[in-house]
Amino acid sequence: MAPRRMVGKVGLYLGLGTLALFTAFPLLWLLGTALRTQGRVFGFPPPPPWPLGLDNFVAVWRTLPLPRFFLNTLLITGAGVGANLLLCAMAAYPLARMRFPGRNLVFFLLLATLMLPSHVGLIVNFVTLTRLRLIDTYAAVVLPSAVSVFGIFLLRQQYLSIPQELEDAARIDGASELGLWWRVMLPLIAPGLAALGIFEFVAFWNSFLWPLIVLKSPEKYPLAVGLLYLSGLFAHNTRLIAAGAVLMTLPIIAVFLFTQRYFMRGITLGAIR
């Protein structure tokens, strides 16, 4: 390699590394704080992160209702992701592969929701859910976002790429309409389902504002709301709250690292096409 290119490459890595430090450092600091078992968190110069230990994690798990918040989050996320996968896969199917009157109207209506600002729904959905007597239930958290228009578009794109011959062959073999969808089409859009699933997982796991509005009892809080609630109650104990924050973030980072490829594809499919 020519020396000039070598220098350029080292410079590039240095630049990329500095930026990675900028984006990742705050989270590493959080991890450091969570692992620090004694002493101050703030101060000049910043106290070193040792002695290291898992005491904070044990403490926050044992003394605060974190297991409960975890369970709530799992429930809400599971229901939300499941509903989205099923309902979006159903809705996208005829839009991609059937010709029927009203298809363009439905398509236009869906497109309009992507352009209209969604926040108007906040007030009205609260009114609706109160009327339905669903306030302070998990259903109130999940229902308004149980189907995402983004997901319908993403999966429609996937259905469109399936060759017509496959569908025809299945029909000739005598597959029923439902059987065709479930046994032939769904397996073929698995990559899209994976991308949508990861997307919705992150969205529901991190959702904060809506649960904050519709849930009244702290024992129903998901992690995000619970964490903020606890940080108010335990303002003095930064290390404990940091441990809770790390516990909340680890599953997301794990899922992300294992599924990066689908994840990146999901964004680009949804945003560009």
Next chain:
Amino acid sequence: MSAVLPGARARPRLLGLSRRQWRTTLVAYLFLLPALLLLSVFTFYPVGFGTVLSLFAYNLRTLLGLEPARFVGLEHFRALRTDRFFWIALTNTLQYVLVVPVLQFASILLAVAVNRRLRGIAWFRAAYYVPVITSMVVVGLLWRWLYEQDGIINYVLLSLGVIARPISWLGNPDLALYSVMFVTLWKGLGYYMVIYLAGLQAISPEYEEAATLDGAGRWQIFRYVTLPLLRPSILVASTISTIAALKVFEEVYVMTGGGPVFRTFTMFFYIFDVGFQKFDFGYAAALAVILAAGIMLLSAANFAVFRRGGYEYY
């Protein structure tokens, strides 16, 4: 559709559809039904009813059925004119939109930097993306700590000699809004990077090769070849980003609670306050309608600026 076969004409048709077409239609709508039902209740209906709601006096007592909703016409909108908090919130929100061009430009540069085959590049991209998937509550709490008077940011800046004494990043009325904006920048960078990365990879390398042959330098290629071809992505990303900036809430809620002295009190924060703390749903709906109008206006502006070459992507 192919030409109608002579025999097909004899079959009975209802509203111009054959029996098979009716079956397809029925199946199609059965598949669509659950999604359309949920969207109708929680997405389509709220837009219409929200606008109606803004014309009514509608509070917690109305919601509980203790008193009927009272039609007030445009009274809420007239009240906005003398509502001090509305103007404060509006000013702050418009100021917040300033984060958009900075964020977009930084993301484009970042995407160009990571758009190459390089050992370990996937790890760098992942590092830039991690803030995107981190909960806003975690991010807010974290930055609140980093921004502390005796926190790490002040320490680094003091050590480098950039500042003479610790700064109260979130407590200083002149700085708080910008401090919050910086967190939005930090959290959004990776997201828009991926959008631009996809846009860059859709550009045929031939354009840049041709420009190189013509003797264009790196900056010239970026300015006159890459940026114009990236327009569709810029349109999408800046529209998303503008809407997000106009609706900023969670950053503010977790980090400053609207303070100090209302300097981070944004429109969405005000809507939340009026709607879910004071339970004045009618007035909150009016505020939401105003914000919606603003969002559509700025989105239209985005389209006007970046339209060329962008339409076909919608």
